[in-house]
Amino acid sequence: MAMLEVRDLSVNYGVIQAVKNVSFEINQGEIVTLIGANGAGKSTIVKTISGLLKPKSGQIFYLGEEIDHKSAPQIVSAGISQVAEGRHIFAGMTVMENLQMGAFLQKNHDEVSKTYKDIFERFPILKKRRNQDAATLSGGEQQMLAMGRALMAKPKLLLLDEPSMGLSPLYIQEIFKIIKELNEKGTTILLIEQNAKQALSIADRGYVLATGVVQLSGTGQELLANPEVQKVYFGG
Structure with missing residues (x-):
């Protein structure tokens, strides 16, 4: 049984059909990526x-x-x-307060304390800046905070929507690297990315979306080697 199965999903914005009969699945322990141009329907699928x-x-x-x-x-x-596209950290709140929002539904205080420790070990910069207004962090630091906030909820499945958007090559x-490490520690990941080469290079499997429809699917390596994917996404 797949951890997540999407069957014939269609989603509209008013009269506009953004996603058209999309089907895919994610097995436990996988990184699965959805790639496609702006307007392909990737973020709509994540929000649904x-x-x-x-x-x-x-x-x-x-x-x-x-x-x-x-x-x-x-x-x-x-x-x-x-982890939403654009990060959506809470400005005017400290890094620690942002992380606390991620733990809002958690009831076990000992488990929450342990999760804070895990987050600060994975993202040392967040520990260093824990009392700082989150709006003053760099783009890369804000992305780490957004990921840390999502991890405070102890997810089995993490949805990452354009995590590399607007970041410097170093932060990308x-x-x-962090995404790969999270997966190796047991978190299943759905990765939405315009940076197709980076996404496919770490993905177990991928799906290529265009105008709300799945056009291609395969392993990450199969799609990296696909001439059509190379032509459209890599300029090859």
Whole structure:
């Protein structure tokens, strides 16, 4: 049984159909990536999995249970966390307060304390800046904070929406290294990325979206070697 299964998902914005009968699955322990140009429907799919949008048709199953009718808090409680495109950290709040927001649904205080320790070990810069206004962090530091905040909810499945957007090459390398390490420690990951080469290089499997439709799928290495993918995304 797949950890996450999306079946024939269609999502509309008003009269505009943003996603058209998309199907894919993620197995436990995988990194699966969705790649495609702006407007391909990638972020719409993530928001629908997270409960922020409701599908026009189709179904989403998580650990065998249909979740497309559930609220966003219910989905977070079930073990799915999203790092939104653009990071969306809370300005005017400290780094620590942002992390506390990620633990909002957690009830076990000892477990929350342990998670803070884990986050600060993984992201030492956040520990150093824990009393600083989150808005004053660099773009890369804000991305680490957004990831740390999502991890405070102890997700089994982490949805990453354009984590490299707007970052310097150095921070891009660091973020992808962290993604790989999180996966190796047991977190299953759905990665949404315009940086197709980077995403496919660490993904177990990938799906190529265009105008709301899955056009290609395969292992990360198969898609990296695909002439059509090379032509469209790598300029080859």
